[in-house]
Amino acid sequence: MTRVNVTVNGRAREIDVEPAKLLVHAVREDLGLTGTHVGCLTGDCGACTVRIDGATVKSCSVLAVSAEGAQITTVEGLAGPGGLHPVQQAFWDEFGFQCGYCLPGMLLTACELLEDDPDPTDEAITLAVNGNLCRCTGYHAVKRSIRCAADRMREGS
Amino acid sequence: MITRDFAYHAPADLGGVTAALAGGDAVIVGGGTMVVPDMTHGRTTPGVVVDLSRAGLAGLTQTAGGEVVVGATTTYTQLLRGGELAPLLRRVAGGVTGGPQIRNKGTVGGSACYANPSSEIPAALLALGARMRLASARGVREVAAADFFTGAFTTERRPDEVLAAVVLPSPDGPAFGYHKLKLSESSWPIATAACVRGPGGWRVALGGVAATPLLVTIESADPRHVRAEVARVLTEPWSDVLADGDYRRRVAPVVALRALKEGEAS
Amino acid sequence: MTSIGTSARKADGEVLLTGRGRFVDDHVLPGMRHAAIVRSDRAHARITGVDTSAAERAPGVELVLTGDQAARHTGPIPHFIDPAARGGRRAEVRCLAVGKVVHAGQAVAAVVARTRREAEAAALLVEVGYAPLPHVLDADEALLPDAPRLYEEWPDNVILHNHYGTGDVDAALAGADLVVTETVRIGRTTTAPIEPRGYLASWDRFDESLTVYGSVQNPHQLRWMLARSLDLDETRIRVVTARVGGSFGLKMQGHPEETLICLLSRLTEAPVKWIEDRRECFLSGAREQVHRVTVGATNDGRIVAVRDRIVANAGAVTAQPGWAMPNMSATTLASGYLVPNVEAELHVVATNKPPLNAARGFGKDGAHFVMERIVDLVARGLGADPAHVRRVNLIPAGRFPFRTATGLNIDSGDFPGLLDKALKALEYDTLRARQRELRDRGRYLGIGLAFELTPESADGPGTFVSGFDVTTVRMNMSGGVTVLTGVTSPGGGNDTAIAQIVSDELGVPLGWIQVVQGDTDRCPSGFGNFSGRGMVVGGGSAALAARDVRAKLAVVGARMLGVAPEEAEVTGGVVRVAAEPERSVAVPDVAAAVLTRAFAVASEVEPVLEATRAFKPGNIDHVPDERGRIQPYPTYSNCLHAAVVEVDPETGVTTLADFVMVHDCGVVINPALVEGQAHGAIVMGLGAALTEQLSYDDEGRLLTDRFKSYLLPRAGDLPEVRLEHQVTPSPFTMYGNKGAGEAGVGGAQAAVANAVEDALAPFGVTVTQVPLPAPVVLDLIERATAK
């Protein structure tokens, strides 16, 4: 077992993991944050997406031990005391999900995109979610949700 | 799940990396995008894992002699944000699929060392005439990209060596073209062509179409000439579940011509 | 009515958005163990021995179970749809293979350990001895007299052989001006929900009872099935449908692991969890058919006869209902067209591929692909515009209910209306002109049309495919409403739409309503989700139950207001005097009165603020007509798809340029939810048309075992899919609504196939298969130009 110190959604946490443990399993089992999902364990689906030091990664392709010292954001960390994050709100209003299994990946990649590029083109939105598979929505409402979030966030700021 | 236990090292510098590799039975994790899932699915079962993420190998620098040194752990995202010194690699990075998550993690060195026939970096390095800088406890050596890729998933790298950097002979690849053919956004690249203008014409490296990337020199972008040259080098086309060798044989010249067309216009 | 017809947001939105949706893998029970499954790497072999000793010694292992051992504790798994009840053959399906394996990937042994990691590690140590048997992977080959036989007790490999249709096809073909014959193939795809299957079974040895959390579509049927296979009393079993991360038919029951995981829990006396991995999930097939069609048409474009010989590759026999899908391919033939003479012969064939499991489209998609290819082939043969041939043959609006040659009694529709709207949305004539212009410049644009008829909300007599469902509406003392329904939601959001219905029918705000689904101990006995039934029968039964409760509120409320019940109305959470809306009493006060003043102001009603009702659509009819046809579907949603593609003739790559679907599912309860379903189904069809295909090696082992080889559409593959609605209410459902959820797969697939052929018309290409990945298209071009 290796002791790993991470800051998760703003809180310092300490976990003991085997070096062989994937970050996605550490997040789900050791940190108890089951909002991050497993869909493939091959890096293809994006359901396991988390942000490490601001950058989205597929946490099934990261060893938990390698996250020592990192700032991790999971889907549970998006909403603040004031309620849902504007991206979450937009996904709700615009029906950006159905079963919600892909949702953590969609939300976190959308947040990363909009921080980099507050007014993304349709192409940029597509490129941002291209690593996330969704079998329910056909992506139409996902893209619409991100556009809506971008518009609202720009108006709000 | 990764079922076998291993010892984990994340050395803080290159010396630490080469020391950790010296013991044998080690697997290197660059960005981990290929190798971690491979461990999960039992395709590789190392006793030691050496993680490069803290070894400080990322970044692009230019030497006094004008060469560009691309650190092995430079990610696609880093190329996109600061790859002015390596425009062809940056161009490749922009087309890497799998979303920002893969571009944030996948590295130039990982793509090169994995030597997947379907990966894009190897052919780009070949077109650029890159040298692969390999380090081990025994020292540092450089291998030309043309000699580095020895077969599907195999390279000239010895088990105790790490790819520290790739060295590009000139900074701004005077003129280049790139074209990638894939079946869809989910698909591996099926055929790629990277072309760089050199003294004797275009250096065109074909990726995805054979076990290793193939280099042809094209004097003129005349389609007949290109077709003939591609046919000459493409003797054993690669087959996989997405496309058989016959398909790759047919599209390889098309992809080469499209890259050349872009190159000519650049 | 205020809520029905509006796009109320998903009721579970906040829970899912904040990562609190509890999927099956998120459930943890004290003392929980983990299972891993050892699967066959042979397509057909006798099991000569299973050596579990090394696995048993591995760390953390508590049990290693073989097929022989499992067979001592469990019986065969009963079929969801019994082939024997349909005139077909049944094979014994066990939770672990006994004696022999019939497909690669079949479960042979199972390991239970403290952690999943230990279970997976130990599973690698189980040694299975096999004596290979000859295998057959192709359905046509499996039909040959000397083909290897999967089930020794059968005389051949045929699960079902049946004929469908009426009329005199021979005579009609003889009189036709044009006869076209073609063989078309539909490749093997899979549903691939992003959440794979999973079960958590917990045996309580004190109670002798079993609780199962599962990612499943049909909890009540699963309970029945487990009672049979585990020889338990149904009353001892509780199935709870954890939140489901997409299903698309896959999670209908009949999978061996359902019984297996329960058995493992019983044997270890601990909760046992098993979560399918992605490679296992890819074992499930969704469709694979060959159609040999002959079609006759007159010079004016009328299709007079269709003959189709269908061979469907069902893979190995399963208890899951997937094997029955090809039945619907035959029954849906001729789709929404006026074809008087139809003859379909169907062979559903067992092979040594993994089983077919139910999939969105449920076989109807096969009919759409074939019919739409036929219409285009006729158009081509006659030199006519495909839109024109569709207009000539589509059933006109005035002809409903319309009985098709295969027996379906289509309730209602305006099919030519769909076509008009689709052509308008495309700007068809302009687009054709643009196509010509681009062709001159060496660019190949193609336009493909496809009509899709989606019989929905099926009822299969004697099976658990039920055409009705049951809902309880219960008001508590505070006026809050719990709706317990037998239909479940795999993510589409029918819980939200049911709440909307209850809100309107009961007259209380949406926020007061909580919908509970998928728990056999709480919900009335119902049938879960399949066949677009959620709103038709779930919504219908919820409406009836809500009305019963409202009637009581009206009686008691009226008395509290001092008026006659007829003068009172319940709306917006109050009972008020209709003529004097300001005179009102709050529903919670009325509810309290019913429950606390049963002998006073509420003395006229039975003091139960709860009703349980079933909804049975009026037009299901299982009595065969004079020609032996039955009518198992109450609603027939329909739509018209138009795909615009551009094909790169040098590489064969097809790019989707535009896509329009005009959809008619009658009255829409929640437009955004319906549109979401349609988008998802269309994209599933686009994947099946272009890139999705399960491939196997010669030994029957799956080659496409990850998302980089089985290619699901991604955002960047898709054009802006455009949807338009047309509303032709169903006369037979509660609100005139029709099933929604399946429509899209078959039509999208067919429209793209037609578009690719249209694009490549200058080369003379005939599209005879889906999917159409680039290598296939390039082959088609080369073969056509070589001719």
Ligand SMILES: Cc1cc2nc3c(=O)[nH]c(=O)nc-3n(C[C@@H](O)[C@@H](O)[C@H](O)COP(=O)(O)OP(=O)(O)OC[C@H]3O[C@@H](n4cnc5c(N)ncnc54)[C@H](O)[C@@H]3O)c2cc1C
């Ligand atoms: C969803 C998805 C989409 C993708 N799309 C594309 C695409 O479009 N084009 C494309 O080309 N690729 C694609 N890839 C492959 C992509 O993972 C690689 O291109 C990536 O660059 C690999 O880098 P890595 O650092 O993650 O490698 P790793 O997984 O860390 O390593 C790969 C191999 O190289 C070895 N290795 C890594 N670094 C070194 C080093 N410095 N020295 C010696 N050995 C080393 C490892 O031991 C391992 O064997 C995709 C992958 C995924 C999962």
Ligand code: FES
């Ligand atoms: S589980 Fe990590 S990408 Fe699918």
Ligand code: FES
């Ligand atoms: S909403 Fe179900 S996978 Fe995206």
